[in-house]
Amino acid sequence: MLRVAEEFHKTDTGLQRRVNEDALFARAPLFAVADGMGGAQAGEVASRIAVEALAQGLADEMTPERQLIERVRAANEEIHGLSQRDSKHAGMGTTLTAALLAGSDLTVAHVGDSRAYRLRDGKIERLTRDHSLVEELVRRGKLTEEEAEEHPQRSIITRALGPEDDVEVDTCTYPAQAGDLYLICSDGLTGMLTEEDLLTQLAVAGSLEEIGERLVERANAAGGRDNITVVLFRLEEVATEGDRVEDDRPTTVGVPVLSADEVAAARDAQAAPESASAPVTARSVKRERSRLRGVLKGALVTLLVLTPFVVGAFVATRAVYFVGTEGGFVAIYRGVPYELGAGLTLYQEYYSSGVPVAELRPARRKTLLDHRLRSKDDASDLVKKLERGQLE
Ligand code: MN
Numbered sequence: 073m074l075r076v077a078e079e080f081h082k083t084d085t086g087l088q089r090r091v092n093e094d095a096l097f098a099r100a101p102l103f104a105v106a107d108g109m110g111g112a113q114a115g116e117v118a119s120r121i122a123v124e125a126l127a128q129g130l131a132d133e134m135t136p137e138r139q140l141i142e143r144v145r146a147a148n149e150e151i152h153g154l155s156q157r158d159s160k161h162a163g164m165g166t167t168l169t170a171a172l173l174a175g176s177d178l179t180v181a182h183v184g185d186s187r188a189y190r191l192r193d194g195k196i197e198r199l200t201r202d203h204s205l206v207e208e209l210v211r212r213g214k215l216t217e218e219e220a221e222e223h224p225q226r227s228i229i230t231r232a233l234g235p236e237d238d239v240e241v242d243t244c245t246y247p248a249q250a251g252d253l254y255l256i257c258s259d260g261l262t263g264m265l266t267e268e269d270l271l272t273q274l275a276v277a278g279s280l281e282e283i284g285e286r287l288v289e290r291a292n293a294a295g296g297r298d299n300i301t302v303v304l305f306r307l308e309e310v311a312t313e314g315d316r317v318e319d320d321r322p323t324t325v326g327v328p329v330l331s332a333d334e335v336a337a338a339r340d341a342q343a344a345p346e347s348a349s350a351p352v353t354a355r356s357v358k359r360e361r362s363r364l365r366g367v368l369k370g371a372l373v374t375l376l377v378l379t380p381f382v383v384g385a386f387v388a389t390r391a392v393y394f395v396g397t398e399g400g401f402v403a404i405y406r407g408v409p410y411e412l413g414a415g416l417t418l419y420q421e422y423y424s425s426g427v428p429v430a431e432l433r434p435a436r437r438k439t440l441l442d443h444r445l446r447s448k449d450d451a452s453d454l455v456k457k458l459e460r461g462q463l464e
Contacts, residue, residue: 074176074248075424076100077308080280084288086260087296094258094301095119095166097126099456101173101423103303105186107258109232110155110164117154118166118234122147126170129448132406136174137243140181144168144233144241148183151234165234169200169256173307178248181241185229186301187262189270190246191253196271199246203231221266227259227298250309253280257287260298264291280304310424311399393422393451394443402427402440402458404451409443422448425455436463 079100085092093108093115106122108115125147130139147168155161167184180188180199185207188199201207205228206220220226233239253274262270265287273287284302291300394409395402404423432440440458457463 073310073424074173074250074307075310075426076173076305077426078280079103079303079305080284081301081303082284082288083258083299083301084260084292084296086299087292089297089299091116092299093119094260094299095123096256096301096303097123097170098303098305099127099452100305100459102126102130102170103172103254103256103305104168104170105256105258105301105303106166106168106233107184107186107260107299107301108164108166110161110234112160114155114161114164115166117161118151118164121151121154122166122168122233125150130172136172136177136179137181137245140170140172140179141241141243144170144181144183145239148233148239149237152237155234163235165232167229167258168233171199171254171256173248176248177245178252178254179243179245181243183239183241184232185227186256186258189255189257189267189274191255191271191274192249192251194275196267196274198267199244201242202229203242204229226263248307250307252307254305254307256303258299258301260296260300261287261291261302263298264294264296264300280306308426310401392445393448394445395440395451395454396443397429397441398424400428400430401425402429402432402455404455406448423452423455425459427455427458 079098081096081098081103083092083094083096091113093110093113095106095108095116097104097106104123104126106119108117108119108122110118122144125143128143130136131142132139134142151164151166155164167186169182169184169186169188170180171188172179172181178190182188182200183203185202185204186200187202190197190199204226206215206223206226208230209215210217210220215223231240255270255274265273269290270287273283273290276283276286284304287302288300393404393406396405396409397403398421402425403421404425406420406422429437429441440454440463446454454463
């Protein structure tokens, strides 16, 4: 499975506009850029509605493409409705380019002239087709790419969220790979830099923060004629079901999370039973057995007490989330943290973060991995803060 290993986002007003009408969304595994248009700050309203529609979450039972289309169309309806009801917002609209990592695929949904790019093996590839007048003319052979880049009407777009009561959304799903670097950006970047410039900047070694800051700097150095928005994210491979080792099961209720040292110690003890530790006597074996019986009895009682709750919770498992660990990393699970035995669980992994459990302070580990049931937003916010180093 792939996950987002690193991300960076920035939006900048540029040098010639008074306000920034771009908006962005960055909450792995979903990223988006919206570029609003319309007088008297209506563009800001439109782009904000677009990204807020994504923040409301996706309907997991649909395919990723359907999930995104649903959200984009809902945003369109809201923007269009507001522009009809309120003269202050008449004629407002926005672009929206969104990318969702689902399993090993990246799904892109797109309306307008913001863009998504992928850098892989030193090559840059554009994943979206502008819905713009000049792109249309290029496609029909009326303009060359070079002429299009200099065309005075290149900011005229032929499709946006807002102008109509419905919108056609382009979607495409690409097989993703570890190491892929994705860029989503507004035309304030691509209008100022050529794709060759983009490639040069993206291919430089360095953190995404360095790369992103430099892209914005470059666009401003080239004139900064429009608002500039940059969202960058890089993928890496994480261990999956098949290559998971014993110790990497999600933490279960009542079982304290062991530190890496404790796990290592436990392993050593197992590997060398006749080592320096206290000799095993018949008596201690007996005590051990009766202790085990007590634990089993306790577990049975717990199971009986919990059964009505578990059955009830099973119905609701799709709506609740908890934070645990996966492969040594902090992860979000959907469902409730119970195992029914025989490999049956009431949860499934929802998101695997880039934060190793071993890096958490013991106190943080205890409160974070307490398996409290949380809403999706709550769990996502918590883990997101952790990833950004904002918890402490
Ligand atoms: Mn723009």
